[in-house]
Amino acid sequence: MNLSPDWREILRAQGHEAIHWSETGDAKAPDREVMEYAARNGCIVFTHDLDFSAMLAATQARAPSIIQVRAQDTLSARFRDLVLDSLRRFEDQLAAGAIVVIEAFRARARVLPLRPGGD
Numbered sequence: 794m795n796l797s798p799d800w801r802e803i804l805r806a807q808g809h810e811a812i813h814w815s816e817t818g819d820a821k822a823p824d825r826e827v828m829e830y831a832a833r834n835g836c837i838v839f840t841h842d843l844d845f846s847a848m849l850a851a852t853q854a855r856a857p858s859i860i861q862v863r864a865q866d867t868l869s870a871r872f873r874d875l876v877l878d879s880l881r882r883f884e885d886q887l888a889a890g891a892i893v894v895i896e897a898f899r900a901r902a903r904v905l906p907l908r909p910g911g912d
Contacts, residue, residue, distance in 0.1 A: 795840060795841040795842050796839060796840065796841050796862065796867060797867070797868060798813040798815065799868060800813075800839065800867075801813050803873055803877075804839075807877055807880075809880065811839075812836075814827060817830065818830060824842070824844050824845060824848060825848070827845075828845065828848055828854075828857060831856075831857035832854070832856045832857045835857075836857055837857060837858045837859070837860055837887055838857055838858070838859045838860070839859075839860045839862070840859065840860070840861055840862065841861075841862045841863075841867070842861075843861070845859050845861065846859055846861055846892050846894075846907075849892065849905060849906070849907055850907040853906040853907065853908065854905065854906060855890040855905045855906050856890050856905065857890075858886075858887045858888075858890055858891050858892070858893070858905070859891075859892045859893070860876070860879070860880075860887070860892075860893045860895065861892060861893070861894045861895070862876075862895050863894060863895065863896045863897075864895070864896055864897045866897075872895075872897070875895060875898075875900060876895055878900075879893055879895050879900040882900070883900070883902045886902045886904055887902075889904065889905075890904065890905035890906075891903060891904050891905055892905065892907070
């Protein structure tokens with residue numbers, strides 16, 4: 794709910810299946826419900842919210858994968874290209890279970906489960 798629904802169309806135009814939570818669940822649903830839905834349905838959570846990666850760290854879960862955006866101008870052409878490139882670059886990690894963090898000028902991945910003190 795914290796990223797524009799415009800991302801749905803951006804991702805679909807590149808051949809990715811994409812839904813916005815507002816199409817699927819209650820806008821007021823707790824993050825736990827979003828995570829359970831994503832894990833159950835093989836979805837990747839694309840979010841601006843830090844809570845999702847914190848939940849993975851706390852539970853040491855292996856799914857769902859998370860793409861966490863850490864930028865303000867998330868709809869600029871440059872940032873859109875960085876996200877789409879990151880989807881290609883980290884495709885294997887996302888399929889296996891990972892958190893991909895995308896900042897204004899870079900992206901990185903950590904394989905799940907997250908462990909205290911490192912990967």
